[in-house]
Amino acid sequence: MRSQRRLRSYAGLLSAVIASAFIALAARAPAAQPLPAAALRDLRGVEELKTWFNVNTGHVRLILLLSPT
Amino acid sequence: MNGARWVQNDLLTPNRDADLRVFVVWFRMYPGDAKSRWPRELLRDRRVVQRWDEPRNAGRWFFDHLSSLRPSRGGDGVFPQRVDALWDSYLLFDRDAAWTNMPTGVMSWGYTVLRTRGKLLEDFRFAVSGRATPSGRD
Numbered sequence: 001m002r003s004q005r006r007l008r009s010y011a012g013l014l015s016a017v018i019a020s021a022f023i024a025l026a027a028r029a030p031a032a033q034p035l036p037a038a039a040l041r042d043l044r045g046v047e048e049l050k051t052w053f054n055v056n057t058g059h060v061r062l063i064l065l066l067s068p069t
Numbered sequence: 070m071n072g073a074r075w076v077q078n079d080l081l082t083p084n085r086d087a088d089l090r091v092f093v094v095w096f097r098m099y100p101g102d103a104k105s106r107w108p109r110e111l112l113r114d115r116r117v118v119q120r121w122d123e124p125r126n127a128g129r130w131f132f133d134h135l136s137s138l139r140p141s142r143g144g145d146g147v148f149p150q151r152v153d154a155l156w157d158s159y160l161l162f163d164r165d166a167a168w169t170n171m172p173t174g175v176m177s178w179g180y181t182v183l184r185t186r187g188k189l190l191e192d193f194r195f196a197v198s199g200r201a202t203p204s205g206r207d
Contacts, residue, residue, distance in 0.1 A: 040107045043094060043120035046130045052118060053168045056090040060196040061162040064091065064182065065128045065155050066073055067098035068106040 072157055072182025073111045079186070080193060081114045087197045088164075089116055096122040098156050128154030138175045142192050145179040157181040161192050 043049065053061060073093070081091070091114070095107055104121045112119060122128065132155040138144065141163070149156060158180040166174025177192045179185025 039109065040095065040104060040119060040121045043122040043127060046126050048120070049092060049094065049127055050168045050172075052090075052092055053162075053166070053172060057167055058164055059088050059090045060164055060193070061166060062076075062089060062091045062193070063127075063131075063160045063162075064073065064076065064093045065131065065158045065160075066070070066093060066095055066182075067102045067156055068095055068104075068108060069070060069099050069101050 070108060070111070072159075072186075073108065075183060075186055076159075077112050077114065080190060081112075081116070084193075084197070087193075089193070089197060091117040093117060093119040094122045094127040095119065096125045096128055096154070096156070098152065098154070125154045128156050131155040131158070131160065134171060135178070137171055138178070140175045140177045142177045142195070143188070144175075144177060145185050145188070147180055147184075149180055155180065159185070159189055161189060161196065163196055 049063070053063075076091070081089075091112075093112060095104075097103065104123070107119075107121065132149075132153065135144070135148070135155060138160075149158070158178060159182050160172075160178040161176045162172065163174040163176055166172060176196055177188055179188055182189070
C-alpha cells in the first residue's frame with residue numbers, strides 16, 4: 001500500500017518535471033516564424049534555365065524575370 | 070509583383086489545362102528587394118518553376134542578347150532604362166523552341182509585364198491553340 005503511494009508520488013513528480021520542461025521549451029521557441037526563404041532555390045546560372053527550357057521542348061514556355069517588390 | 074499576380078489570376082488560373090510551362094526568375098532590382106521578400110503564395114501553379122538569381126545572371130543575359138532574338142509576333146520596343154538586366158519582363162516561346170547558343174522560337178517579349186499583358190495574352194492564346202509553327206509564321 002505504502003509502496004503504491006510512493007510510486008504514485010514519484011509518477012506525479014516525473015509528470016510535473018516533464019510538463020515544466022515542455023513549458024520552458026515552448027517559451028523559448030519563437031512564435032509563428034515565417035518559413036525560411038531557402039524554400040526558393042537559387043538559380044544555378046543561365047545553364048539551369050537553358051536546361052529547363054530544352055527539357056520542356058514540346059510545350060509553350062513562358063519566362064518571367066521579376067523582382068519581389 | 071503585380072505582373073506575377075496578373076499572370077496567376079488572368080493567365081494561369083483561367084487556363085488550367087493549357088499546355089504551358091513557366092520559369093520565373095526572381096532577383097533584386099530595388100533597394101528593398103530581398104530573397105526573404107519573395108511572395109511565395111503568389112504563383113501557385115504546378116506548371117511554374119521559380120528560382121532566386123542573386124547575381125541577376127538571367128536578367129543580364131537576356132538584356133545583353135535581346136537584340137539578337139527574333140520574336141515572330143513582335144518584341145516590345147521599350148527597354149528598361151539605366152539598368153543592367155531585363156526585368157519585370159516576359160518572354161514567350163513556341164512549342165518547338167530550342168536553346169543551344171541562343172533560344173529560338175521567341176514569339177514575343179514585353180516590358181513591363183503589366184503594360185504588355187494584352188500582347189502576352191493574345192500571343193499565349195495563339196501559342197496554346199496549336200497554330201504556332203516552328204518558324205513562327207501563320
